[in-house]
Amino acid sequence: MELARRRTSLPVATIAPLRVDDAGSIWFRVIVGAFVEPRQADSLLRAARARGLLSDSAGALVRVPLALLVDSVPSREGVDETVQRHLDSGVPAYALFQNDGRVLVYAGAFATAQDSGILTEELRNAGLQPTLVYRTGRAF
Numbered sequence: 270m271e272l273a274r275r276r277t278s279l280p281v282a283t284i285a286p287l288r289v290d291d292a293g294s295i296w297f298r299v300i301v302g303a304f305v306e307p308r309q310a311d312s313l314l315r316a317a318r319a320r321g322l323l324s325d326s327a328g329a330l331v332r333v334p335l336a337l338l339v340d341s342v343p344s345r346e347g348v349d350e351t352v353q354r355h356l357d358s359g360v361p362a363y364a365l366f367q368n369d370g371r372v373l374v375y376a377g378a379f380a381t382a383q384d385s386g387i388l389t390e391e392l393r394n395a396g397l398q399p400t401l402v403y404r405t406g407r408a409f
Contacts, residue, residue: 284298286377286391340362348364382401
């Protein structure tokens, strides 16, 4: 619900559940943005702090090149509805525009394939067929 509410103020936002210990504890990492250049990510982090979305010490730059592909849209038309439909069903979805005009809809963002396990299982249990891929594209 939080992702849906803040979708316009937090570009390319998603949640990635990660197992943090052998006891099975799960940490829910909020990831915002998808940038090629670290300076772009740093700029977003500074802006979020300046707007009061984060405290001065919150947030960090991380490299998370992998995501779960959950849907695609042939053009920009219908993207908002598609992403919103996924968000409404509990999928932490976001869209990235591709150079060929398509829009890919992803869930989560991960540093390693192993990190994607919890969300992959949750999405499969919800009837989706997620595919682990490299995140490509740009926000719009």
